[in-house]
Amino acid sequence: MTGNPTAQPIGMRLNHVADPGGGGGPAGGGPKLASSPAEKKAAANTIERDIEPGTHTAGAWADHETDAAVKAFAAKDGDGWLTSGALKAAHHTWGEQVKGLMTMLSQDKSALRSANATLTGTDVGIGAAARRTSVLDQYSQPPTK
Numbered sequence: 001m002t003g004n005p006t007a008q009p010i011g012m013r014l015n016h017v018a019d020p021g022g023g024g025g026p027a028g029g030g031p032k033l034a035s036s037p038a039e040k041k042a043a044a045n046t047i048e049r050d051i052e053p054g055t056h057t058a059g060a061w062a063d064h065e066t067d068a069a070v071k072a073f074a075a076k077d078g079d080g081w082l083t084s085g086a087l088k089a090a091h092h093t094w095g096e097q098v099k100g101l102m103t104m105l106s107q108d109k110s111a112l113r114s115a116n117a118t119l120t121g122t123d124v125g126i127g128a129a130a131r132r133t134s135v136l137d138q139y140s141q142p143p144t145k
Contacts, residue, residue: 044112052105059098066091 066087073084 040112040115044109047105047109047112052102052109055098055102055105059095062094063091066094 070084070087070091073081073087075084
């Protein structure tokens with residue numbers, strides 16, 4: 001909340017209709033989520049063909065360049081720069097983060113590919129359970145005029 005008395009308070013609004021573009025955020029909010037099986041497949045393929053290889057390539061380049069910098073600052077006569085050790089530690093942390101990102105991308109890709117089967121199976125299961133035979137089914141419908 002600001003000091004401006006005419007400003008609207010910031011917070012959750014439960015009585016707010018979602019924008020036509022989707023979501024409850026401001027108009028033109030974030031990107032549209034893939035919801036059809038074809039869109040999910042395309043998103044998974046984009047992760048596999050573009051994002052994962054690009055991330056791997058960028059990571060390999062950064063590994064090479066960082067290793068070169070660590071060696072350049074390393075001790076040559078027994079007295080190296082502190083920068084070498086700091087770069088090595090930062091590089092290790094960065095490497096763990098890249099591994100985490102690659103794992104997340106792989107999980108997202110798998111989730112996109114399996115989401116349609118999961119949702120379809122759930123829909124069929126709910127539909128089957130929702131309409132069981134009733135004792136009233138043995139009686140005929142009243143005639144319509």
